[in-house]
Amino acid sequence: MKIVITGSESFVGKELISQLKDSNFEIIGFDSANIKSGGYEFHQVDIRNPQIHQVIPQEADVLIHLAALSRDADCRGRPYECFDVNVMGTLNLINAVSMKKVKQFIFASSEWVYDEFKEDEIKDEHAFINIANHHSEYALSKLVSETNLRQKYEQGFCPVTILRFGIIYGPRKNNWAAVESLMSSVKNQSEIKVGSLKNGRRFIHVSDIAGGIKKSIGLSGFNILNLTGNKLITLHDIIETSQNLLGKSVKIIETNPSQINIRNPSNNKAKKMLNWNPEIDLKSGLKTVLPFV
Numbered sequence: 001m002k003i004v005i006t007g008s009e010s011f012v013g014k015e016l017i018s019q020l021k022d023s024n025f026e027i028i029g030f031d032s033a034n035i036k037s038g039g040y041e042f043h044q045v046d047i048r049n050p051q052i053h054q055v056i057p058q059e060a061d062v063l064i065h066l067a068a069l070s071r072d073a074d075c076r077g078r079p080y081e082c083f084d085v086n087v088m089g090t091l092n093l094i095n096a097v098s099m100k101k102v103k104q105f106i107f108a109s110s111e112w113v114y115d116e117f118k119e120d121e122i123k124d125e126h127a128f129i130n131i132a133n134h135h136s137e138y139a140l141s142k143l144v145s146e147t148n149l150r151q152k153y154e155q156g157f158c159p160v161t162i163l164r165f166g167i168i169y170g171p172r173k174n175n176w177a178a179v180e181s182l183m184s185s186v187k188n189q190s191e192i193k194v195g196s197l198k199n200g201r202r203f204i205h206v207s208d209i210a211g212g213i214k215k216s217i218g219l220s221g222f223n224i225l226n227l228t229g230n231k232l233i234t235l236h237d238i239i240e241t242s243q244n245l246l247g248k249s250v251k252i253i254e255t256n257p258s259q260i261n262i263r264n265p266s267n268n269k270a271k272k273m274l275n276w277n278p279e280i281d282l283k284s285g286l287k288t289v290l291p292f293v
Contacts, residue, residue, distance in 0.1 A: 002057050003217070004102070006030045006047055006093065007066030008040075011172050012108070012165075016064070016210040023214075028057065031067065047089035053096035062104040062217050063097050065090065068141075071175065072112070075138040086141035087148070094152055106161045106216055109146055111202070111228060111265045112139040113164060124266045125164070125224045146224070153222045161216045166228030166265065170206035171288045179203050179238055183286055184293035186242040186250055195256040197236035201263050202228035205280035205288070215274040225270040230278050232264055241282050245290065 003020065007013045008029025017027055017040065027040035030052070034044055043055045047067050056063070068086045069075050075082035090107070097105055114123050115133035134140050146162050153160045169179035176184070178201070185192045204227065212227040243249055271277055280288075 001061040001217070002026045002028065004028045004030065004056055004060050004063040005066060006064070007068065007108075008042065009033045009035050010066055010070070011170070011175065012168065012206060012209055012213075013066050015170070015206045016066075016213055019207075019210050019214055028055070028060070030055070048084065048092055050092060052092065053099045056096055056100045056102065058100050060100065060102045062106060063093065063102050064106045064108075064213060064217075065093055066108045068108065069138065070108075072136050072138045075136070075141065077137075079137045082137040082141050083144070086138075087144050090145040091148060094148065094157070097158065102158060104159045104161065104217070104219065105149065105157070106163065106213065107145065107149055108213075109142045109162050109164045109224075110139065111164050111166050111226065111263060112136060113143045113146065114263070114265060117263050120262070120264070122264045122266050125226060125269055150222060159220050160222050161219045162224040163213060163216060164224065164226045164228075164265065165209055166202045166204040166226070166267075168206050168209055169203055169285065169289065171292050173292055177203065178235065179233075179282075179286070180289050180293060182235065182238045183242040183289055186239060186248060187246055187293050189250060191251040191253065192239065193253045193255055194235050194239075195254070196258070196260050197239070197252065197254055198234055198257075198260045199262065200232040200234040200237075202231070202265060202267070203233045203282070203285075204229040204278055205285040208278040208280050211279070212270060212274060212276050215276045219273075223273070225273065226265045226267050227270055228265050228267045230267065232262065233282055237282060238286075241286055245283070245286055
């Protein structure tokens with residue numbers, strides 16, 4: 001199988017390639033960075049380049065689109081730059097995939113496309129999304145690209161798989177999520193300030209994200225799937241588990257204990273459809289993070 005991966009040198013891209021290398025896949029990596037991990041064909045190219053189709057193999061089995069401005073902080077207050085990369089770049093790839101008759105388009109979206117979660121609400125892929133509640137350029141860019149892909153599929157485009165990633169963490173030196181940041185604080189500080197210890201997300205280890213992407217290769221039709229952790233993980237869980245692993249106790253100050261923020265997107269559909277199940281629990285995941293904090 002020929003697999004094209006945009007954002008091949010990203011955190012998720014590198015982990016995905018590591019998992020795919022053990023299988024019978026021919027990997028073609030695209031990234032704007034001037035680096036190469038090795039062991040696969042690589043092209044330094046911007047996803048907005050109108051000539052990108054020239055380096056996509058004819059009738060490749062799948063294009064996995066990871067490249068993006070992938071953090072809210074990278075997009076906040078920069079709507080033109082955000083939409084230029086995330087929306088126009090995706091449209092450019094859609095055109096290239098059509099030209100080269102690629103057999104499947106896998107799109108890395110985000111759980112941030114869901115708007116407000118109320119109290120203990122759990123949302124699945126059929127949840128109504130009120131765009132008026134969105135104030136994040138990043139979330140809007142992903143939602144617009146999802147809509148563009150749905151429209152193209154209905155017009156005869158190849159099978160489309162949209163994967164809404166949960167909050168990813170894992171072994172990396174920078175661009176940390178709350179998991180890595182809190183573990184670093186436990187390790188290096190004597191006091192930690194948080195809004196509410198009950199704030200929670202379906203955090204998911206990068207290894208499990210890559211496993212879910214791999215399992216989605218070959219899906220037919222149009223599908224939207226949440227790739228999130230198996231359960232809600234609170235800030236309290238992260239701090240407590242970090243303290244246990246480090247053998248250390250820190251002073252915790254809650255600045256807004258009653259203002260609880262929870263986002264809880266279900267992963268049941270992905271588990272059933274892909275025969276996929278996140279394997280890395282919080283303790284095991286934090287052990288992989290420890291050398292980097």
